[in-house]
Amino acid sequence: MRLLVTGGAGYVGSHMVKALLRAGHSVLTLDDFSTGRRPELPGEILVRGSIADAPLLDAIFGEAPFDAVLHFAARSIVSESTRDPAAYWASNVGGTLVLLEAMRRRGVLRLVFSSSAAVYGDCGARPIPEDALRRPVNAYGKTKLAVEHALEDWETAYGVRSVRLRYFNAAGADEEGELCERHQPETHLIPLALQAAAGERGPLPLYGEDYPTQDGTCVRDYVHVSDLCDAHLLALARLQSGQSGAAYNLGNSRGYSVREVLHGVESVTGMRVPVRKGGRRPGDPAVLVADSARARRQLGWRPRHEALGAMIESAWRAMAGHVTPRASAVLSPH
Ligand code: UFG
Numbered sequence: 001m002r003l004l005v006t007g008g009a010g011y012v013g014s015h016m017v018k019a020l021l022r023a024g025h026s027v028l029t030l031d032d033f034s035t036g037r038r039p040e041l042p043g044e045i046l047v048r049g050s051i052a053d054a055p056l057l058d059a060i061f062g063e064a065p066f067d068a069v070l071h072f073a074a075r076s077i078v079s080e081s082t083r084d085p086a087a088y089w090a091s092n093v094g095g096t097l098v099l100l101e102a103m104r105r106r107g108v109l110r111l112v113f114s115s116s117a118a119v120y121g122d123c124g125a126r127p128i129p130e131d132a133l134r135r136p137v138n139a140y141g142k143t144k145l146a147v148e149h150a151l152e153d154w155e156t157a158y159g160v161r162s163v164r165l166r167y168f169n170a171a172g173a174d175e176e177g178e179l180c181e182r183h184q185p186e187t188h189l190i191p192l193a194l195q196a197a198a199g200e201r202g203p204l205p206l207y208g209e210d211y212p213t214q215d216g217t218c219v220r221d222y223v224h225v226s227d228l229c230d231a232h233l234l235a236l237a238r239l240q241s242g243q244s245g246a247a248y249n250l251g252n253s254r255g256y257s258v259r260e261v262l263h264g265v266e267s268v269t270g271m272r273v274p275v276r277k278g279g280r281r282p283g284d285p286a287v288l289v290a291d292s293a294r295a296r297r298q299l300g301w302r303p304r305h306e307a308l309g310a311m312i313e314s315a316w317r318a319m320a321g322h323v324t325p326r327a328s329a330v331l332s333p334h
Helices: 011-022 054-063 078-083 085-106 139-158 189-197 225-240 258-269 293-299 308-320
Strands: 002-006 026-031 045-048 068-071 110-116 161-167 169-171 204-206 222-224 246-250 275-277
Touching: 002 011, 011 026, 011 068, 011 225, 026 054, 054 085, 068 085, 068 225, 078 085, 078 139, 085 139, 110 139, 110 225, 139 161, 161 225, 169 225, 169 308, 189 204, 189 258, 189 308, 204 258, 222 225, 222 308, 225 246, 225 293, 246 293, 258 308
Parallel strands: 002 026, 002 068, 026 045, 068 110, 110 161, 161 246, 169 222, 204 275
Antiparallel strands: none
């Protein structure tokens, strides 16, 4: 297939580009490099630009017919979205509407959308099925939900079919350790804990120990980035076979508290993670654990890296290949 990947320089997007190229597809990556960072991968066409640039999208779609779009480009930091919701609505919703209209103009009628567990908020269901109440508690989740609603309308009215993949907490890195999770700034628990263990940064702030969970810290469902890529390939196959759009949860249906993740990091690295009390972070739901039975049943999705330890280990290996010389001296294989 000939595919457009928006946000293909980001964490999940770059793993996806690699997986698509490996599967023999032709890939054009569109990224504004506002947060993503990586060199061009052999075989891809990399375009620097925005999903909100309608003339650029017309030029891209006018070059050659595209079979589908994989839409990763978005702002995705929950805490930032509560401080600056306007930026999130403009990029995540405004930008996506420009993209959808360009697709419609050019007759590109298949889309795989990176949605999020954040659409559920504190919905109360444990684990969360796809038909649970979607009541986001932060602006990031609200923008993802708004796009999901738009996609439902675009499918009914204009025949743009879409698979909405609701990621729970993406973790880990590709097996070769070529790509890794390194946001600028980094806000995610596993890379931060690894960096704190390696002495690359100071103590990790523990955001809240008074949640209604077993040890008072938030519980999340971690899913390996390569398993997310597998789900995208299956979603593309679903659309390619002419089936209707749908929404799927992508998680392992097993929750880990922040403290459990920190223990996992300590046992993988053999180093202590220094922590400090941080107080609750605005916009954090207490528990997010997926019921992913629908993705397994309808897409045939089978996560291959379910163990949290294996996810942390792959993140640690990849990080060792991407750190500064000073920090790499501290990293030792475990
Ligand atoms: N945490 C800390 N200290 C830190 C960083 C995180 O205690 O320095 C805690 C957070 O409070 C949260 C947990 O670790 O309880 C996980 O936090 P992350 O920032 O790694 O991930 P989030 O759960 O906030 O968000 C991620 C994605 C979202 C997605 C969500 C879905 O970034 O895009 O998972 O579950 F919506």
